[in-house]
Amino acid sequence: MARKTFVLDTNVLLHDPQAIFKFQDNLLIIPMSVLEELDTMKRVPGELGKNSRETVRILDNLKERGEGTLNTGVVLDGGLEIRIVPDSKPQGHDPLPLDIKDNRIILTAWYLAQNGKQPVIYVSKDIASRVKAESIGLQAEDYENLKVDMASLSRGLKKIDADKRDIDLFYKDGHVALANTHTLQANEYCLLTSPENSSAIGKYNHQLQQLDPLLKAPPLWGIKPKNIEQRCAIDLLLRDEIKLVALVGQAGTGKTLLALAAGLRKVFDESVYTRILVSRPVVPLGRDIGYLPGTKEEKLFNWMQPIYDNLEFLCDSSGTEPSETLKWVMESKKLEMEAVTYIRGRSLPKMFIIVDEAQNLTPHEVKTVISRAGEGTKVILAGDPSQIDNPYLDKDSNGLSYTISRFQNQKIFGHMFLDKTERSELAAVAADLM
Numbered sequence: 001m002a003r004k005t006f007v008l009d010t011n012v013l014l015h016d017p018q019a020i021f022k023f024q025d026n027l028l029i030i031p032m033s034v035l036e037e038l039d040t041m042k043r044v045p046g047e048l049g050k051n052s053r054e055t056v057r058i059l060d061n062l063k064e065r066g067e068g069t070l071n072t073g074v075v076l077d078g079g080l081e082i083r084i085v086p087d088s089k090p091q092g093h094d095p096l097p098l099d100i101k102d103n104r105i106i107l108t109a110w111y112l113a114q115n116g117k118q119p120v121i122y123v124s125k126d127i128a129s130r131v132k133a134e135s136i137g138l139q140a141e142d143y144e145n146l147k148v149d150m151a152s153l154s155r156g157l158k159k160i161d162a163d164k165r166d167i168d169l170f171y172k173d174g175h176v177a178l179a180n181t182h183t184l185q186a187n188e189y190c191l192l193t194s195p196e197n198s199s200a201i202g203k204y205n206h207q208l209q210q211l212d213p214l215l216k217a218p219p220l221w222g223i224k225p226k227n228i229e230q231r232c233a234i235d236l237l238l239r240d241e242i243k244l245v246a247l248v249g250q251a252g253t254g255k256t257l258l259a260l261a262a263g264l265r266k267v268f269d270e271s272v273y274t275r276i277l278v279s280r281p282v283v284p285l286g287r288d289i290g291y292l293p294g295t296k297e298e299k300l301f302n303w304m305q306p307i308y309d310n311l312e313f314l315c316d317s318s319g320t321e322p323s324e325t326l327k328w329v330m331e332s333k334k335l336e337m338e339a340v341t342y343i344r345g346r347s348l349p350k351m352f353i354i355v356d357e358a359q360n361l362t363p364h365e366v367k368t369v370i371s372r373a374g375e376g377t378k379v380i381l382a383g384d385p386s387q388i389d390n391p392y393l394d395k396d397s398n399g400l401s402y403t404i405s406r407f408q409n410q411k412i413f414g415h416m417f418l419d420k421t422e423r424s425e426l427a428a429v430a431a432d433l434m
Contacts, residue, residue, distance in 0.1 A: 009124035237262035249418030349374030366399030
């Protein structure tokens, strides 16, 4: 394969500092403007600041890992060469104005392509920057290393044609062995149907290679599943041996409501976990959380309003006076709201953690959250990959999709796609038509 030259945009390194090492046998160029942007980002709180600092540390340590200098090129094992180059000076016929940093990075790649013999590829997570690069004749690509094919992922539930005899055995013995189980993943659910209109639903036990029945559970704080996918989701949420659960679906499918109801059951009714920790990424369409007035708790109240709405609904469904039940839950100190930003560095044992809107997290941010889980903790990721507010993520590169692709077929993991909107008839019609 011919050697290529890759020019990285700043957002690639802020997304994945290890991206530096993902271009084996090629020349990797980092323009000086990228370093300047990394330097301005190093004090930003949260994942962006952390990744900026990590990237600069990696670059500083490169000379100890390979031969050469960052000026002439550091050559690492595997043939990767990394070089930092100054921004190109104005040539008088520049296709883009140089007073914009993004343009200077693009033009660095463009000048290299004009004057070099190797193919030059500009790599950026920013769609607009890639469009600008292609508009001046430069080859541009998205950073694909942490991407998955969302369409190829198992949906958590398979419909299988079966003999009536197998279905009868399943009800009689409480389990049944299936043919062709190599196509099933651990903790995947199966809907068995026969020509005689018999049916059964069960969870695939990867260790015993058989189908097990769903747990028999009374209503969760007054709510019952309204479709098969919700039944399977509740089963995943109530199984303590499954430590990580991903719920995927559009608004109104019950992801957050079911997770919160299961958490209330496990914490307040069964005392399996000590607390519920609910978290959401702060990815606004406008201003950040810091611009809101008040203390951290007062700022979080606005971001956590959907959680409070679900909690109020569950307390109302529990059959007691909703205000009294809600007051009891809030005063118990067993329910904690937190922004994902503030989870870093904590150790969270024996907790029921719900991360809502997980599609707005990067793979590294999801890893940070999951790695905080201590002994006896269960983590629930809920989100809709088709509704992403983070400008550098899409349905294939977000943390929720990436987690499903990496954890599928693990015995401690299960996931379910929820397709049917159950919030109301109006919400269901809107989801289909709009």
